[in-house]
Amino acid sequence: MAVKEKLIEVKHLKQYFNVGKANEVRAVDDLTFDIYKGETLGLVGESGCGKSTTGRTIIRLYNATAGEVLYGGKNVHAKMSHKELKHFRRKMQMIFQDPYASLNPRLKVADVIAEGIDIHGLAKSNEERMHRVYELLETVGLSKEHANRYPHEFSGGQRQRIGIARALAVDPEFIIADEPISALDVSIQAQVVNLLKKLQKEHDLTYLFIAHDLSMVKYISDRIGVMYFGKLVELADADDLYNHPHHPYTQSLLSAIPLPDPDYERTRQRKIYDPSVHQYKEGEEVKMREVAPHHFVYCSERELEQYKKTYHG
Numbered sequence: 001m002a003v004k005e006k007l008i009e010v011k012h013l014k015q016y017f018n019v020g021k022a023n024e025v026r027a028v029d030d031l032t033f034d035i036y037k038g039e040t041l042g043l044v045g046e047s048g049c050g051k052s053t054t055g056r057t058i059i060r061l062y063n064a065t066a067g068e069v070l071y072g073g074k075n076v077h078a079k080m081s082h083k084e085l086k087h088f089r090r091k092m093q094m095i096f097q098d099p100y101a102s103l104n105p106r107l108k109v110a111d112v113i114a115e116g117i118d119i120h121g122l123a124k125s126n127e128e129r130m131h132r133v134y135e136l137l138e139t140v141g142l143s144k145e146h147a148n149r150y151p152h153e154f155s156g157g158q159r160q161r162i163g164i165a166r167a168l169a170v171d172p173e174f175i176i177a178d179e180p181i182s183a184l185d186v187s188i189q190a191q192v193v194n195l196l197k198k199l200q201k202e203h204d205l206t207y208l209f210i211a212h213d214l215s216m217v218k219y220i221s222d223r224i225g226v227m228y229f230g231k232l233v234e235l236a237d238a239d240d241l242y243n244h245p246h247h248p249y250t251q252s253l254l255s256a257i258p259l260p261d262p263d264y265e266r267t268r269q270r271k272i273y274d275p276s277v278h279q280y281k282e283g284e285e286v287k288m289r290e291v292a293p294h295h296f297v298y299c300s301e302r303e304l305e306q307y308k309k310t311y312h313g
C-alpha cells in the first residue's frame with residue numbers, strides 16, 4: 001500500500017465557548033486525528049456533538065482555545081500575515097448544509113460563483129471571469145444560461161451545486177462539506193454525493209464530510225470518525241467501522257440506520273447508548289487506542305482488551 005501523505009494534522013484541538021462562565025461549552029475537547037491527501041474523512045455524531053465547530057476551527061473561522069492544526073506541516077492557528085491567511089483561506093473551502101442561507105440572494109449566480117475569483121484576483125479580465133464561471137457551472141452539472149439568474153430560482157439540489165461551484169472557483173485542495181445533503185430530498189442526495197465524488201477524482205480534492213447519521217456517509221467516506229460530546233470516540237476505515245463497531249456509542253448510531261431489507265428491519269434492535277457502561281475507575285486513563293490496524297477507539301486499557309477479544313467475533 002502506498003504511504004499516505006498527511007494533508008492535515010489536528011493535535012489536541014480544543015474549542016471552548018463562554019470559557020469560565022456557567023454556560024461554558026466544550027464543543028471540541030482534545031481532538032487528535034489526521035486527514036490524508038485525497039481521502040474523504042467522514043465525521044458523524046448527533047446534533048450538538050461539535051462536528052461543525054471542529055470544521056470551523058480547522059479552517060480558522062474560530063481561533064482554537066488550545067491545540068494545533070497543521071496544514072501541509074504549517075500551523076493554521078499560528079500568527080500569520082494577511083497574505084498567508086488569504087492563501088490558506090483559498091486552499092480550504094466550505095460547503096454548507098443550507099445552500100440558500102449561504103448564497104447571497106441579491107447576487108446573480110455568476111457573481112455568487114465569482115466571489116472568490118474576485119477576492120483572490122484569479123481572472124485578468126471580465127471575459128476570463130465569465131469563461132471560468134461558465135466552465136464551473138458545467139462542471140457541477142448546470143449550464144451557462146443559469147449564470148444570470150438568482151439563487152431563489154433554483155431547487156435545493158441545484159443551489160447546492162451552485163455552492164459547490166463557488167467553492168471550486170478558487171481551486172481549493174481541501175473542502176469541508178458540512179451536512180451538504182441533509183436539507184435535500186433523498187432522491188437528490190445521491191446525485192450531490194456522486195458529484196462530490198466525481199469532483200474529488202478530477203480535482204484531487206481532500207474532504208471532511210460532516211453528517212449526523214451514518215447512512216450516506218459510508219458511501220462517500222474512506223474513513224469515519226465518530227464524535228460524542230466534543231470527543232472522538234472511534235476512528236476507522238469506513239467498512240471496518242460498519243463491520244466491527246466497538247464503542248457502544250458507534251453501535252448505537254449504527255443500530256439507528258433503517259435498511260431496505262424487511263427481514264432485517266423486523267429484527268433490527270435499536271441500541272441506546274448509556275455512558276455509565278464504562279464504569280471507569282479513579283485514575284484510569286481513557287484515550288484513543290488502536291484496537292486493530294488503523295482502528296482507534298476511545299477507551300481504557302481494560303476496555304481495549306475486551307474490544308480486541310471481540311474484534312473477530
Ligand SMILES: Nc1ncnc2c1ncn2[C@@H]1O[C@H](COP(=O)(O)OP(=O)(O)OP(=O)(O)O)[C@@H](O)[C@H]1O
Binds near residue numbers: 048
Ligand atoms: N458560537 C458559539 N457560541 C457558543 N456555543 C456554541 C457556538 N457554536 C456552537 N456552540 C455549542 O457547541 C456545541 C457544538 O455545536 P456544533 O454546532 O459544533 O455541533 P454539531 O455537531 O455540528 O451540531 P449540528 O449538527 O446541530 O450542527 C453545541 O453545544 C453548541 O450549542
